Amino acid sequence: MPSAGSTPITGSTxxxxxxxxxxxxxxxxxxxxxxxxxxxxxxxxxxxxxxKGKLKADSKNGTKHLQVHIDRxxxxxxxxxxxxxxxxxxxxxxxxxxxxxxxxQEISREKLARAIILHxxxxxxxxxxxxxxxxxxxxxxxxxxxxNTIKGDIMKIYEVEKDxxxxxxxxxxxxxxxxTDMWTSNQKKGYMAITVHYIDESWLLHHHIVRFxxxxxxxxxxxxxxxxxDFLLDWNMDRxxxxxxxxxxxxxxxxxxxxxxKLCLSDSLLLNGKIFHMRCAAHVLNLIVKEGLDVIExxxxxxRESVAYWSATPSRMEKFEDAARQLRIPCNKKLSLDCKTRWxxxxxxxxxxxxxxxxxxxxxxxxxxxxxxxxxEEWNMAKEICGRLKLFYNITKLFSGxxxxxxxxxxxxxxxxxxALYDWLICSNDVVKTMASSMLQKFDKYWSGCxxxxxxxxxxxxxYKIKIFEFYFPLMYGSEASNEIEKICGMCYELLSEYQSxxxxxxxxxxxxxxxxxxxxxxxYDEQDPLSKFDLFVHSTIGESHTKSELDxxxxxxxxxxxxxxxx
Numbered sequence: 001m002p003s004a005g006s007t008p009i010t011g012s013t014x015x016x017x018x019x020x021x022x023x024x025x026x027x028x029x030x031x032x033x034x035x036x037x038x039x040x041x042x043x044x045x046x047x048x049x050x051x052k053g054k055l056k057a058d059s060k061n062g063t064k065h066l067q068v069h070i071d072r073x074x075x076x077x078x079x080x081x082x083x084x085x086x087x088x089x090x091x092x093x094x095x096x097x098x099x100x101x102x103x104x105q106e107i108s109r110e111k112l113a114r115a116i117i118l119h120x121x122x123x124x125x126x127x128x129x130x131x132x133x134x135x136x137x138x139x140x141x142x143x144x145x146x147x148n149t150i151k152g153d154i155m156k157i158y159e160v161e162k163d164x165x166x167x168x169x170x171x172x173x174x175x176x177x178x179x180t181d182m183w184t185s186n187q188k189k190g191y192m193a194i195t196v197h198y199i200d201e202s203w204l205l206h207h208h209i210v211r212f213x214x215x216x217x218x219x220x221x222x223x224x225x226x227x228x229x230d231f232l233l234d235w236n237m238d239r240x241x242x243x244x245x246x247x248x249x250x251x252x253x254x255x256x257x258x259x260x261x262k263l264c265l266s267d268s269l270l271l272n273g274k275i276f277h278m279r280c281a282a283h284v285l286n287l288i289v290k291e292g293l294d295v296i297e298x299x300x301x302x303x304r305e306s307v308a309y310w311s312a313t314p315s316r317m318e319k320f321e322d323a324a325r326q327l328r329i330p331c332n333k334k335l336s337l338d339c340k341t342r343w344x345x346x347x348x349x350x351x352x353x354x355x356x357x358x359x360x361x362x363x364x365x366x367x368x369x370x371x372x373x374x375x376x377e378e379w380n381m382a383k384e385i386c387g388r389l390k391l392f393y394n395i396t397k398l399f400s401g402x403x404x405x406x407x408x409x410x411x412x413x414x415x416x417x418x419x420a421l422y423d424w425l426i427c428s429n430d431v432v433k434t435m436a437s438s439m440l441q442k443f444d445k446y447w448s449g450c451x452x453x454x455x456x457x458x459x460x461x462x463x464y465k466i467k468i469f470e471f472y473f474p475l476m477y478g479s480e481a482s483n484e485i486e487k488i489c490g491m492c493y494e495l496l497s498e499y500q501s502x503x504x505x506x507x508x509x510x511x512x513x514x515x516x517x518x519x520x521x522x523x524x525y526d527e528q529d530p531l532s533k534f535d536l537f538v539h540s541t542i543g544e545s546h547t548k549s550e551l552d553x554x555x556x557x558x559x560x561x562x563x564x565x566x567x568x
Contacts, residue, residue: 031063113153123147175242190215221254239268245278275453282399284446289343291442292435305372311335324359347393351386407457415472455488462560
């Protein structure tokens with residue numbers, strides 16, 4: 001077997017345009033480690049892998065002139081022949097492939113920048129002495145860069161990936177949805193995170209954070225709309241956006257109104273912006289539950305103080321666990337202090353604390369500084385509230401999912417919530433009744449009407465279709481249920497018509513009385529065919545109302561049985 005330094009390298013030739021192709025004869029000189037051999041117009045050439053220079057490579061002239069070029073090549077000065085290693089590349093089926101490896105400073109810099117991006121390392125890592133020593137031990141030829149240089153490398157990668165994403169989204173046939181979220185840094189500066197959501201050609205759901213941008217104060221509707229509009233124009237997405245989902249606040253509502261006004265000027269929005277604004281369902285749910293929890297804030301605060309006291313230090317946690325073991329209570333979960341602005345963390349705090357409710361009074365007998373202990377009645381109240389809030393907690397987790405579609409479940413879950421709140425109103429517990437009343441007021445403020453997009457998403461779930469509205473709308477709207485169903489169906493056909501018109505499809509139909517039209521077939525009169533006039537007569541006399549769309553056929557079909565394994 002040849003040595004590593006003289007391992008035969010399979011040569012390559014090309015077509016007339018210089019494209020490399022396989023060559024029968026192997027090139028044995030080590031100089032070919034730095035050259036690719038091609039053929040142009042019947043002439044052999046050697047292309048330097050470093051500077052891309054082209055030299056003649058006739059076999060009768062030998063390779064001495066190629067070696068001279070390698071010795072003088074400025075692009076190759078950073079490469080040490082002694083540093084060429086064997087690179088092992090793993091293939092499928094347990095196979096490996098061994099080839100030559102040559103250190104490249106630029107490639108290593110890019111790998112470092114991508115590692116910082118991927119793992120969110122601080123830029124200062126390149127200044128850490130330990131990291132520098134580690135990198136040098138792996139490859140002494142690598143020249144560590146400064147944090148400003150690596151920052152520039154990261155921005156170059158961002159621009160490259162941005163161009164790729166813009167190009168991909170421009171080719172994507174369907175529209176994309178956008179979500180925004182405001183962040184505050186530890187310097188009290190505001191930033192807007194913008195995420196795009198889309199379905200690819202294989203019907204897979206994707207989401208990407210495409211911009212994280214500083215928002216100058218004050219965060220008025222004008223400032224916020226300028227930031228988002230700048231993104232839409234920069235990414236050429238002003239004509240591809242379907243919906244924008246935002247948190248519930250007056251400035252966001254004003255921002256949406258400004259965007260709708262601007263985008264409607266170019267006829268960019270579906271249904272003239274009727275479905276453009278989406279409220280974050282998880283955020284609305286948070287507001288509804290917090291409204292109810294305010295009713296029992298005193299009871300929650302006492303439990304919160306107990307949890308805070310016994311989770312403050314490791315020694316107190318150890319005392320707490322010892323007391324739990326004495327009472328034969330398994331310590332499967334540690335006490336968890338909540339975040340007051342996130343109700344689901346309050347739910348988790350209560351649900352864990354309830355399992356240890358007998359431990360707290362026992363510790364009161366031993367710890368003189370532990371002053372606040374909940375009564376048995378307060379624990380019972382917390383237990384009942386936790387049981388009722390479990391529905392809200394599970395729905396919040398469902399709405400917060402990112403790797404599966406949630407729009408088709410939204411309407412059903414909102415109806416489940418309203419049904420549960422109505423049940424709370426007739427329970428025997430006065431506190432629960434008061435909670436339900438407060439939560440229903442907040443519910444009606446945001447969800448009194450069914451959002452068009454969410455309703456249409458439920459229609460296109462073959463397990464529900466129109467039947468789900470016939471089941472739930474009497475609960476939501478009473479005697480107006482049939483009118484609301486007709487309104488939703490009409491909007492569904494209107495959306496279908498708009499997609500058809502934008503796709504140059506002629507047929508637009510509706511069994512619910514919406515306007516429809518179809519492109520007339522161009523039938524030429526054939527004098528040699530006596531019945532060609534009959535064809536024209538039939539075409540002109542058959543009304544468009546007899547033509548059904550795919551949506552009509554879909555709605556007429558039976559719904560599919562509900563199955564937990566069903567993939568929408």
